[in-house]
Amino acid sequence: MTCPLMLIEPYADRLGGHHQRTLTALAQARPNSLVIAPHDAAPETAAALREAGARLVTAPSGLPARALLAASRRASVLSRAGQRAFRSRRWPRALRRLPHQITLIARCLTEASALRTARRHEPDAEAVVILTASEALHGAAALLGGLPHLRFVHEAVTSEDAVVRLLGRLARRGEKQVVAVYPTQAVGRQISATFPELPAVVRAFAVDDGHRLTDAEREGSRTAFDIPADAAVVCLVGGWWPYKDIDVIDAALARLKEPLHLVVAGAPLDEAALQRWRSLPCVHLHTVPGPVAEGVLRLVYATADAALVTRHPGTGKESGLVMDAARLGVPLVVSDHDSALTARLHGLPWALTFPAGDPDALAEALHNVARQAPTRPGPDAPVLLGMHSATEQADFLTRTFTALRTKES
The missing domain is CATH 3.40.50.2000 (Glycogen Phosphorylase B;)
Known part of the structure; x- marks a missing residue:
């Protein structure tokens, strides 16, 4: 059986919020979908995904995926240490920004690890989607992960400095293997100013699950x-x-x-x-x-x-x-x-x-x-407010991913 959706959610380990709710709703709309949670999943989220008939993967599969995730975790530790060390404004701005640049690299490596895991489990999924993606290194994630995908970019928390920009340029050809999905026009304008050639669409992220209050x-x-x-x-x-x-x-x-x-x-x-x-x-x-x-x-x-x-x-x-x-x-x-x-x-x-x-x-x-x-x-x-049902959202993701694969081939 073909996997309907391959859903990657780095924030699945967090409790509550519309990231986790959208993940669960999409899994319910497409039973037998594969969910990859590189940092594990909160018990409530894991239970909801099992009830929806989704398959949950919380560990990297294959040597490349394990190596990428290990590198990401080391980078995250370095970033946190740098944020503590350079918190004071007495440090030059470049030093204070350095930990945040390392965070961008760590997030890219996590995404690449999840994509490698996805490729190993279901290389022919109807759609591969990172539900909470980094605002940078889009092409690098695709090249390192070896898998075309859609990526919801919710905001730009930090911008790229020279080193991260250089890494992005080196991996620019990988941007042809992704479509960025911006939840609002404002986010789209902000990200497009930095990545003018990145294929992108605007689409609300939150979905209507139909469960109004009683x-x-x-x-x-x-x-x-x-x-x-x-x-x-x-x-x-x-x-x-x-x-x-x-x-x-x-x-x-x-x-x-x-x-x-x-x-x-x-x-x-x-x-x-x-x-x-x-x-x-x-x-x-x-x-x-x-x-x-x-x-x-x-x-x-x-x-x-x-x-x-x-x-x-x-x-x-x-x-x-x-x-x-x-x-x-x-x-x-x-x-x-x-x-x-x-x-x-x-x-x-x-x-x-x-x-x-x-x-x-x-x-x-x-x-x-x-x-x-x-x-x-x-x-x-x-x-x-531009919100769609989970079924409509799943249909949109499948159509968009199919168009990406057709264009790529």
Whole structure:
């Protein structure tokens, strides 16, 4: 039997998140797919993949794959040591950037190892896809891995310096063996500026699994958090990464004049900020720290009248939180950090947008939620945000990979 999909997910070892959810949904849409998790898989993810009928591989197969992964792990250790050693700004910028360049090389080697493993297990899969790929060394991964593939590039965390650029140029011919998939136009523009000749398409990464929240989940979640049924609740989901604007939330909550329950879930969080929020007279804080399982995430979303998403202006990567809210049926309070996203949300009754970085506008939006819960998104919400079903996504990946193989031959 031909393998429907060969799915490579370096982040399968992490708990929760839309990377793992998309991986599982695609495996469910194409039973008997092969999933390669080079850094192992979280128990919850592994169980979901087995239930979906997928075959899970967590160790490299063959000498080349083992050697590449071993080199990647050594590079990662070196990168972490360098980040600790050169953390201070007293070091020259080139030295401070060096560990991040080593990380790019380590990620490339991991991808190549996974591709070698894929080639050994299923050389004729209908589609080979790296679901979370590096923003650099695209051609090198293909050449070292020996396998054409599609690669979802979610963001550009760091840019290439001279040595990594040289490695990329030496492997430029390998770029003909890949198609980059950018979840948003903004990410596409950013990566294309560095790799203008890299074949690419734009396609949302998150998929709609059709599992909207039920009334029973909503009622049970309020009981679980000991929140009255008639109370106003907003949830803040996910780690507090630098691109998220926590400061504007901090300032807006201090301006609240009406009671609001805030459920915070994720990691990392800032305990000092949480302590300030606990002391505010109008804020009733509930926290679920640490990476959480899918069932707990659903519980957090189910208790909320709206999900809060705040990012710094210009952040154009796909928001898994926005996509989660749309597919689950949770209204949004979201900053206008991304003009394309703001345009999609314009006029929708379930999305309250406010100017990014404006605490007064955010406080007013939260007051609106406290006075009257917004309308819930309908079943068409995922489509309005460019999301596809898992089956449609699997079909797209298969068509795109077939076109790549045809062009290559």
